[in-house]
Amino acid sequence: MKYRIYGAAGSGSVPVEAPLTLIGAPYEVVVDAPTWEGDHQRDRVAPVNPMRQLPVVIAPDGETMTESAAILIWLAERHPQAGLAPAAGEPERGQFLRWMTFIPASIYSMYWVRDVPARLAGDDPEDQARILERTEDRIAECWRTMEGQLSPGRFLLGDRMTMLDLYVTVVSRWRPMRRRFYVEAPRMAEVVRRIDALPELADFWAARFPFEDGWEG
Known part of the structure; x- marks a missing residue:
C-alpha cells in the first residue's frame, strides 16, 4: 500500500515527497501535472482537488489530503517514529x-x-x-x-x-x-x-x- 501523490517536479509536492523519502514510506506520483502551465494541467488535478492545485496526497486508506502545511503536519503525526515534528506539549x-x-x-x-x-x-x-x-x-x-x-x-x-x-x-x-x-x-x-x-x-x-x-x- 502506497501514498499516491498528484504533484510535479519542483512544485509544492516536493516538500511532501522529501519527508516520505526520509521516512521510507512507499509512495508514487500518480499524476505529474505542472499546474502553472495552464488549464490543461490544472484540469488533471480537478478530480481530486476542486481548487485544481498541488499537492494532493491520497493515503493508503483512501483519505485525500490537500494543503501542503496540513499534509506535512498530518504525515508527521502518522509517522511519529521519524521525529519530524515536535509532539503536543513539547516546547517547540x-x-x-x-x-x-x-x-x-x-x-x-x-x-x-x-x-x-x-x-x-x-x-x-x-x-x-x-x-x-x-x-x-x-x-x-x-x-x-x-x-x-x-x-x-x-x-x-x-x-x-x-x-x-x-x-x-x-x-x-x-x-x-x-x-x-x-x-x-x-x-x-x-x-x-x-x-x-x-x-x-x-x-x-x-x-x-x-x-x-x-x-x-
Whole structure:
C-alpha cells in the first residue's frame, strides 16, 4: 500500500515527497501535472482537488489530503517514529505550528498570483510586471520577518530536523530564489544549505528538484 501523490517536479509536492523519502514510506506520483502551465494541467488535478492545485496526497486508506502545511503536519503525526515534528506539549510545538502556518499564508499564497498574474492584473503587461515585482518583494519581506523571529541552531527550531526545515528548503528555491533568500535570511540560509546536502536526499533532489546551473538565481 502506497501514498499516491498528484504533484510535479519542483512544485509544492516536493516538500511532501522529501519527508516520505526520509521516512521510507512507499509512495508514487500518480499524476505529474505542472499546474502553472495552464488549464490543461490544472484540469488533471480537478478530480481530486476542486481548487485544481498541488499537492494532493491520497493515503493508503483512501483519505485525500490537500494543503501542503496540513499534509506535512498530518504525515508527521502518522509517522511519529521519524521525529519530524515536535509532539503536543513539547516546547517547540507552538513555534513549529506558527511557522508551518506562516509559510502558506504569507509566502506560498503569492504563487497563486505569480503563476498567472492576469488573475489580478488583467491583460495589461505593465500591470502584470508590477504584480510580479511586488510579490517578489513581499516574499523577501516575509523571509526577512521569519529570520528576525527565529533562533536557528543546527536546524530552524534547534538541533532536531523537522518538517519546517524541509518546507523552507523547497519554498526558498522559488522566486525570488535563493540568492535573495541568502541575503534576507542568512541564518536560515545555513540551515537550508544543510538540508540541500543531506546524503539521504541526494538522489531525491536529483530526480525531483535538481541543482542545475543557475538554480540559486
